[in-house]
Amino acid sequence: MALIVHKYGGTSMGSTDRIKNVAQRVAKWHDAGHQIIVVPSAMSGETNRLIGLAKQIMDQPDPRELDMIASTGEQVSVGLLSMALLAIGKQAVSYAGWQVAIKTDSAFTKARIQSIDDVKVKRDLDAGKIVIITGFQGVDEHNNISTLGRGGSDTSAVAIAAAMQASECLIFTDVDGVYTTDPRVVTEARRLKTITFEEMLELASLGSKVLQTRSVEFAGNYRVPTRVLSSLTDPLLPIDIEANSGTLISFEEDTNMEQAVISGIAFNRDEAKITVLGVPDRPGVAYHILGPVADANIEVDMIIQNQSVDGKTDFTFTVSRGEYHNAMAVLNSTKGEIGATSIIGDAKVSKLSVVGVGMRSHVGVASQMFRTLSEEGINIMMISTSEIKISVLIDEKYMELAVRALHKAFDLENA
């Protein structure tokens, strides 16, 4: 018998029929002798509906009141799922975040979990009940309702698994795991049976939408074995098959038995590049260029400062494509102050990253990546690296070609 946390996304909870399916699946795991906690999201579309109502009243909704409203979607979900379990003869009880309690800070709409009280939940589990807890939310020290931000139910599930010392957190979603790259771009893309937290963290922050970045951080920090698997299979799929399906995000590097040098290729099409030319190379130049950009709430990703020549340097960075025009406007207005000769940009670029803990022990990953791109005639505009990742910026028109070439070069379809 193990304690297992299940998380179901909004699509899985999208109708009362689908909620009945979720109940079947949960009941199957409970019947197998496990203690089960379920963390469901709001029914698909519900959170957007609620935020839409709020925006009809206030363009910039008050964060505390927005959380009061937005948190109700998950509250409805837990009640419905609890009923669906009761209806098939299971003992079940639902809790809102504040009832557990899940304590957070007071950063409304983007709160962070500080502690989770396990007393009530443990008592219910020991009494044979399936416990259903709202994702996405908690309560601050003054008993104000807080939400964790979009995708926060992933984080809730992992945090609850950590607090309850669950043996595994199963994230049921509408994909059946984490792939070597997007199967829509590379048909040979292969589902990974395991991936390390560090790799998953890089993939999540690089735009792979499978899991919210913060939930991966939580899983890594608290060493919660977390599995991404499909909620679209038959709910009565034999449990020993389901228990080994999807992708396990593991906290032990050696569980990655596949020992590939790299695990996956992530990419982001919607990038834009801006270069500030001929700025005087003196302390504070980066701050003077990027300060006003940050003040305009524009997030900057890759940053490169060239070797200076004759006391002048070039400064290049990327922003998401939707912010390109805003960022150019900000820079043109501060150009004189910065002392730049000119500002140029390119909104048709994409970022491509190879990720893998194998890079630590294998030399030559960068050179193989660069050679492959060179052989395809693809120019690299910017490079940035971390211990387990190499990212390059390229012309967007070569993006798919580059992903396919690298997927083949690193033998990802066969690993």
Add this chain to the structure above:
Amino acid sequence: MALIVHKYGGTSMGSTDRIKNVAQRVAKWHDAGHQIIVVPSAMSGETNRLIGLAKQIMDQPDPRELDMIASTGEQVSVGLLSMALLAIGKQAVSYAGWQVAIKTDSAFTKARIQSIDDVKVKRDLDAGKIVIITGFQGVDEHNNISTLGRGGSDTSAVAIAAAMQASECLIFTDVDGVYTTDPRVVTEARRLKTITFEEMLELASLGSKVLQTRSVEFAGNYRVPTRVLSSLTDPLLPIDIEANSGTLISFEEDTNMEQAVISGIAFNRDEAKITVLGVPDRPGVAYHILGPVADANIEVDMIIQNQSVDGKTDFTFTVSRGEYHNAMAVLNSTKGEIGATSIIGDAKVSKLSVVGVGMRSHVGVASQMFRTLSEEGINIMMISTSEIKISVLIDEKYMELAVRALHKAFDLENA
């Protein structure tokens, strides 16, 4: 400066534009120097939508889980109204019932309020904030969310007014007050400026839908001056006009300056009458007849047992028309046990009641009522009386005629 509680129904909260209107009206009262607590209902249709989802999952939804779900409608309302006030420059804060806390018993879906903590609300009011509290709900001793049943927001508003010692509770609704009778039946029906709690209680329990019965009981028990008034007027209607509009439900009999013998005529079309003939007149006969009816969850209203003749008696009672066939089936199945000779019924009857505290000091109300009906050729089937009410059961086809004749006979259009 006074502390005033406003309550707004689902229609008043039915869209974001209407919620903005409510905010205008509330702000007007706050601008006039009052401290304001607002208790809004869920947006119209929302509670039904939520209960509908629950019923798709369970025919008889689990009460605790149903309250978990149904309570969210009001939570969305308080958040939206708080934002609408913030958007026009007011300080406002919303609370769910558990945050105040409003403590109830654990009778889910029909809980009763036990206590209300005023500390947090008082502090906010003193700081100049408008406080918005969810109607319809509270929390039991184990922190489970409870709801008070349909129309429960009226009760919440009056209970909060009592706990906070508010000087008045204003129930804004889609009618502009309490009338001598239904204006759709008698065009001369007149709005009452005041009505006593006892009269309002009789009218509410007789089926006049203006206020939930329990809220009137609360107002009477805690002596909360409560006013029913329209939310359909211009929200910027001058406050001295609005403050005297509608109908004040007063706890002092002498504030009823109109001194009419009766205050109003209530009626209910959907009645049915059942007579059990020739039952042996011995102790326990009423229980043996009505016990099985109650066990079938059928509510019985008027009850009459005839003088017995030769040790046999007739027993007549009324049920709501929708329960007529069920009740007949129950009785026919227990007929032999009861020892009745036969069971007859009539599903085309209506109940009509005249109500007024003036009855206490005026003799002859009953005889005037009976004479009026007699002059119109209307036969009375059953009679039941209380200290301030006389109810009769008549053929439904005479119902409107009877209401008009009595309205005229008691001079209600001119009082």
